[in-house]
Amino acid sequence: MYAQLVKSEGLKSREDMSPEERDFQDRVDNGEKIEPKDWMPEGYRKTLIRQIGQHAHSEIVGQLPEGNWITRAPTLERKAILLAKVQDEAGHGLYLYSAAETLGVSRDELLEKLHSGKMKYSSIFNYPTLNWADIGAVGWLVDGAAIMNQVPLQRTSFGPYSRAMIRICKEESFHQRQGYAIMMKMAAGTPEQKDMAQDALNRFWFPSLMMFGPSDKDSVHSAQSMAWKIKMNTNDELRQKFVNETVPQADYLGLKVPDDKLAWNEDKQGYDFSEPDWSEFFEVIKGNGPCNRERLNARVKAWDDGAWFREGLNAYADKAADRRKAAAVAAE
Amino acid sequence: MSGAQTTDAELKADPFMNDDAIRAAFFEWLCRMGDNALILGHRTSEWCGHGPVLEEDIALANTALDLIGHTQMWLGLAGEVEGKGRDADDLAYLRDAMKFHNLLLVELPKGDMAVTIMREFLFDAYHHLLLKWLAEHSTSPRVAEIAAKALKEVSYHLDRASDIVVRLGDGTEESHRRMQEALELLWPYTGEMFAGDNVDAALSGAGIAPELTGLQGLWDEDVRSILDEATLKTPEPGGYAHLGGKQGRHTEHLGFILAEMQFLQRAYPGASW
Numbered sequence: 001m002y003a004q005l006v007k008s009e010g011l012k013s014r015e016d017m018s019p020e021e022r023d024f025q026d027r028v029d030n031g032e033k034i035e036p037k038d039w040m041p042e043g044y045r046k047t048l049i050r051q052i053g054q055h056a057h058s059e060i061v062g063q064l065p066e067g068n069w070i071t072r073a074p075t076l077e078r079k080a081i082l083l084a085k086v087q088d089e090a091g092h093g094l095y096l097y098s099a100a101e102t103l104g105v106s107r108d109e110l111l112e113k114l115h116s117g118k119m120k121y122s123s124i125f126n127y128p129t130l131n132w133a134d135i136g137a138v139g140w141l142v143d144g145a146a147i148m149n150q151v152p153l154q155r156t157s158f159g160p161y162s163r164a165m166i167r168i169c170k171e172e173s174f175h176q177r178q179g180y181a182i183m184m185k186m187a188a189g190t191p192e193q194k195d196m197a198q199d200a201l202n203r204f205w206f207p208s209l210m211m212f213g214p215s216d217k218d219s220v221h222s223a224q225s226m227a228w229k230i231k232m233n234t235n236d237e238l239r240q241k242f243v244n245e246t247v248p249q250a251d252y253l254g255l256k257v258p259d260d261k262l263a264w265n266e267d268k269q270g271y272d273f274s275e276p277d278w279s280e281f282f283e284v285i286k287g288n289g290p291c292n293r294e295r296l297n298a299r300v301k302a303w304d305d306g307a308w309f310r311e312g313l314n315a316y317a318d319k320a321a322d323r324r325k326a327a328a329v330a331a332e
Numbered sequence: 333m334s335g336a337q338t339t340d341a342e343l344k345a346d347p348f349m350n351d352d353a354i355r356a357a358f359f360e361w362l363c364r365m366g367d368n369a370l371i372l373g374h375r376t377s378e379w380c381g382h383g384p385v386l387e388e389d390i391a392l393a394n395t396a397l398d399l400i401g402h403t404q405m406w407l408g409l410a411g412e413v414e415g416k417g418r419d420a421d422d423l424a425y426l427r428d429a430m431k432f433h434n435l436l437l438v439e440l441p442k443g444d445m446a447v448t449i450m451r452e453f454l455f456d457a458y459h460h461l462l463l464k465w466l467a468e469h470s471t472s473p474r475v476a477e478i479a480a481k482a483l484k485e486v487s488y489h490l491d492r493a494s495d496i497v498v499r500l501g502d503g504t505e506e507s508h509r510r511m512q513e514a515l516e517l518l519w520p521y522t523g524e525m526f527a528g529d530n531v532d533a534a535l536s537g538a539g540i541a542p543e544l545t546g547l548q549g550l551w552d553e554d555v556r557s558i559l560d561e562a563t564l565k566t567p568e569p570g571g572y573a574h575l576g577g578k579q580g581r582h583t584e585h586l587g588f589i590l591a592e593m594q595f596l597q598r599a600y601p602g603a604s605w
Contacts, residue, residue, distance in 0.1 A: 063381035063389075070377045071589075074596035074605040075421045076370075076407075079377075080400045086380050087393035094386050107386075132596055132605070182605075190603050298382065306384020309445045309500070312507025316499040 002058030002122040002146060004213040005285065006051045006231075009043040011223040028229050033159040036102035044228050048158055049103050050119070051230060053110045056096035057121040059089045061114075061295050065129045066138055074132060081178055082135060088171045095167060099160040115300045123281060126289030127207050130200075133186045133193070137200035139179015141208040141246065147172050148242050149212070152232035161230070180249065187253040194254075201250065202258045206276040212239040214278060244270045346474045348540060349413060357534035359414045360433060361541060363423065364531075364578055366406030367434035369482075370424055372455060373399030374589055375442045384445055391492065395452070398485040405478045425597035429586045436577040437521035439586045446500065446510035451518055453493035457554050458525045460490045461547045471539035494558045501562025512564050523573025526551070531578075 017025065021041055027034065034040055063086050070086065073079035097107040113119040124142050129135060150172060154165045186197035213219060213235040225231035250257050261274045283289065348358055377396035383389030407420035418426075437455060442448050463486055466479035500507040526548040528536075535541035552569060559566045576582065596605070 060381070060386065067381035070380055071374060071592050072595050074425075074603075076400055076404050076424055077421075078605055080397055080404075083377055083380065083393055083397045083400065087390055087397065090381075090386055090390045090393065094390070097386070185605060189605075190600065192600055193603055302382045302384065306388075306445065308504070308506045308510065309384040309388075312500045312503030313496075315503040315507070319502065 002062070002211075003051045003054045004122060004211070005120070006047060006054060006225070008047045008222075008225045011227055025227070028157045028227075031155075032157075033162060034157050035159045043224070044230070045103050047225060047228070048161065048230055049100055049105050049110075051225075052096055052100040052103075052161055053105070053113070053119055054121060056093050056100060056110065057114045057119060058125065059093035059096060061121040061125045061299060062142075063089050064295055064298055065125055065127070065291070066135060068129050069132065069135050072132070073135075078182075085139070085175050085178065088175065092164075092168045092171070095164040099158075099164045102160045111303065115296070115303060117287070117296070120285065121295075122211060123284045123289065124207050124211050125295060126284050126292045127203065128291050130203070131196040133183065133196035133200035134204070136179050136182030136186060136197065137204040139175050139177075140183050140249070141179075141201075141204050142211070143172050143175040143179060144246060145208050145211045145242050147176060148238045149233070155229070155232065157229035183253055183255075187255055197253065198255050201255050205258050206280075209239055209242070209273075209276045210278075210281045210284075212236075212242070214281070215275065218278075240270050243273050247271055346472055348472045348538065349474065354534060354538055354540075355413060355415070357531045358540065359410055360531050361535045362406055362410035362413060363431075364433040364435075366403050366410055366420070366423065367432050368438050368455075368459075369399045369402040369406060371432070371434045371586070371589060372438040372452075373397075373403060374593060375438065375440075376448070376452070378442050379448065388445075392448075395489055395492075398482075398489070402478075402482045402485075405481065409474055409478065421597075425594045429582050429590055430580040432582065432586060432590070433578050433580060434586075435521070435524050436574050436583055437518065437524065439577070439583055439589060440518070440521065441585060443514065443517075444510060446507070446514040447517065449493055449496050449500065450511060450514035452489065453497045453558070454518055454522050454555065455525075456486060456490040456493050457558075458522075458547070458551055460486050461550055461554070462542065465542040465547070469539070470541065475540055497558055497564075498562045501559070501564045508563065511562065515559070515564055516567060519567045520572050521574050523571075524575050524577060527573060527575055527578075529578065 012021070014022065014025070020039055024034075024039065024041060024044075034044075066082065066086050066089075070079060070082050073082050097110060100110060101107060110119065114121070124145075129138065147169065150165055150169050154162055154169060156162045156165065183197055183200075186193045188194075189197075216222070216234045216236045219235050222231055222234060226234075247257055247262065259274045261272065263272050264270075265272045284292070287293075348354055351358075373396045376392055376399065379389065379392040380396070381389065383392055403424065404420050407423045411418040411420060411423060435455075437451060440447075440451065443451075460483070463479045463483040467476055467483050470476040470479065497511065501511045502508070526544045528544045532541065532544055536543045556566050596603075
């Protein structure tokens with residue numbers, strides 16, 4: 001769930017809908033998949049482009065904090081696993097940009113919007129990875145939080161998005177397990193390693209809770225997206241589920257979740273926990289997180305430095321096409 | 333099944349695993365194979381998240397991943413041959429620069445994509461010939477087995493790098509210029525691939541590895557044919573060659589690679605990760 005604060009429209013009542021909109025809503029309600037060539041309300045298309053685009057951007061910006069440790073991974077096996085994982089994230093970006101392209105927006109257009117700051121990526125990737133246990137914590141908590149949202153999105157109404165999610169979820173659950181495996185090794189390691197693990201949890205706990213987006217009472221875009229089945233659960237539902245599943249995992253590691261108010265609530269069969277600092281969240285979204293500038297600059301630099309490379313390949317492809325044409329003419 | 337059993341028996345019967353006469357040279361040669369893969373893998377992995385286009389980012393990470401896999405196999409075998417209880421991680425993370433035996437070519441900074449791709453092409457063309465010989469002719473079954481596995485991946489690396497060299501060489505004026513500059517920068521580092529020493533002589537004498545001079549002619553032909561297609565000017569053969577990497581005398585760059593790569597193992601000795 002790498003999509004937060006995706007702007008959508010106010011929920012339309014059935015009486016306000018055109019006949020086409022009513023038919024469309026019926027298909028969604030019946031669990032039918034909407035395919036790219038099917039009629040769809042303009043708002044559905046736009047909201048999906050924003051959501052899938054933001055998700056795709058999150059995958060490729062998300063390569064950076066983890067990529068930060070590839071050259072420093074402590075064993076050859078850890079290095080290979082991390083490389084494979086970060087490469088998977090790039091692959092997820094590729095599926096998602098392709099899914100967005102079926103809605104009539106090119107990858108280049110979406111990238112231009114990322115680079116100019118018109119489109120966002122998940123707030124979580126604006127936090128730094130400072131010690132090796134952060135690589136474990138990102139897999140365990142960040143991929144874990146993403147899975148909470150992405151598993152239900154496998155049932156989303158838009159066919160290409162749903163199919164991309166099915167592939168992505170298979171890999172993400174593997175990522176989460178590899179992250180937890182690192183945490184287990186660190187938590188059971190030397191005192192210094194255990195300190196790294198606790199430090200990573202301390203820094204990533206609240207930013208991970210923020211990944212689900214603001215509290216439902218402040219979440220203005222949800223109702224229409226939920227009616228269209230491009231958002232399957234509310235932010236607070238998913239956050240609660242994440243906390244319920246993650247706290248016992250932290251206990252198993254012997255690490256302390258950095259929240260003094262955390263307590264099991266027998267009545268709701270879930271944990272009570274502190275809300276993240278939402279003012280920090282909105283600052284990060286605005287561009288004031290610890291790594292916003294570095295992350296965006298890195299993406300823009302990669303794109304700008306690569307311009308000659310892309311132009312070279314395109315020029316060759318054009319020449320090759322001309323040569324084929326000339327050869328065909330000569331053969332006639 | 334019977335095939336697999338035969339292979340297992342052959343592997344156990346590798347005559348060089350306990351041969352004191354060749355042990356030191358064999359160990360050093362295996363480190364050269366592993367170190368080339370490790371250091372080139374490191375340089376290639378530096379692109380992860382920073383590639384010029386998503387497909388290329390993925391391909392470079394894939395290549396780096398293959399090379400780290402080869403490192404595990406070569407250095408793992410090196411540790412067995414040495415017989416002092418060191419494994420692939422010990423060799424990768426706990427040797428200093430003078431004990432590394434990679435070619436200077438692979439430790440040079442990654443530069444722009446022209447340098448990265450041209451280096452990969454020049455190295456792959458050599459790597460591919462070497463692995464093919466080892467897989468088909470090595471008298472060491474253990475070496476032949478690793479080479480056969482690595483060869484499948486390196487064939488693909490070579491195809492991909494050759495294809496991009498042709499496209500960028502014959503692309504725009506700028507891509508052509510950058511590729512020609514990269515070629516001229518890297519060319520003096522290619523001579524080391526074929527500059528044999530007593531380790532190479534011992535290995536080729538035992539039939540474990542080929543005569544390097546035998547590979548050079550084939551490499552010249554393969555490389556020239558791709559560079560011609562790319563409309564790039566191949567530098568004159570026989571020019572100055574930077575040497576020393578194979579014997580542990582490196583550029584200043586390797587120390588920084590190792591400082592970064594080995595940081596955790598050095599800062600927290602004995603920890604398990």
